[in-house]
Amino acid sequence: MGTTDNAAVDLCLMDPVFEKYREQKGPLIPILQRAQGIYGYLPPDVLQIIAGRLGVPLGKVYGVATFYSQFYLERRGKHVLRLCDGTACHVKGTAILMTVVQEEYGVGPGETTEDGELTVEIVYCLGSCALAPVATLDGQVMGRMRPETLVRQVRKQIASAQRATDA
Numbered sequence: 555m556g557t558t559d560n561a562a563v564d565l566c567l568m569d570p571v572f573e574k575y576r577e578q579k580g581p582l583i584p585i586l587q588r589a590q591g592i593y594g595y596l597p598p599d600v601l602q603i604i605a606g607r608l609g610v611p612l613g614k615v616y617g618v619a620t621f622y623s624q625f626y627l628e629r630r631g632k633h634v635l636r637l638c639d640g641t642a643c644h645v646k647g648t649a650i651l652m653t654v655v656q657e658e659y660g661v662g663p664g665e666t667t668e669d670g671e672l673t674v675e676i677v678y679c680l681g682s683c684a685l686a687p688v689a690t691l692d693g694q695v696m697g698r699m700r701p702e703t704l705v706r707q708v709r710k711q712i713a714s715a716q717r718a719t720d721a
């Protein structure tokens with residue numbers, strides 16, 4: 555079962571970030587980048603504490619966080635799978651790919667697995683229509699995707715990252 559809830563976050567992790575940018579002018583964007591590096595996204599409590607510490611209106615912090623596509627306001631997984639559902643991919647079976655991902659990981663579009671490993675997103679044309687159906691996994695383009703290959707690739711990606719962390 556997936557979730558898009560904002561889990562409780564440890565705000566103390568932001569202390570060294572505020573310390574680092576204490577003397578710097580206009581540190582909002584680098585602080586948001588650091589915060590996202592720590593939490594993987596920008597939780598509401600973190601945006602609030604940033605506004606408070608910088609003395610900037612919360613609306614401005616949200617304005618910046620939503621203006622730049624690099625920032626995410628929802629929790630995201632360590633790995634991001636994007637399935638293209640543009641016309642070419644749609645007719646070549648994106649729905650089947652989505653179904654197997656849902657069966658395997660229990661998450662639908664815009665959701666993240668509860669273990670925080672995988673976020674699934676739908677996009678509309680990745681510019682590689684000749685390779686339909688197309689998916690990207692952590693930014694890597696995978697064309698002519700078949701359900702079993704897709705599941706295998708996602709499993710492999712998650713497992714290899716876990717091995718690298720354990721090593």
Ligand code: FES
Binds near residue numbers: 638680682
């Ligand atoms: S429609 Fe999927 S890559 Fe163009």
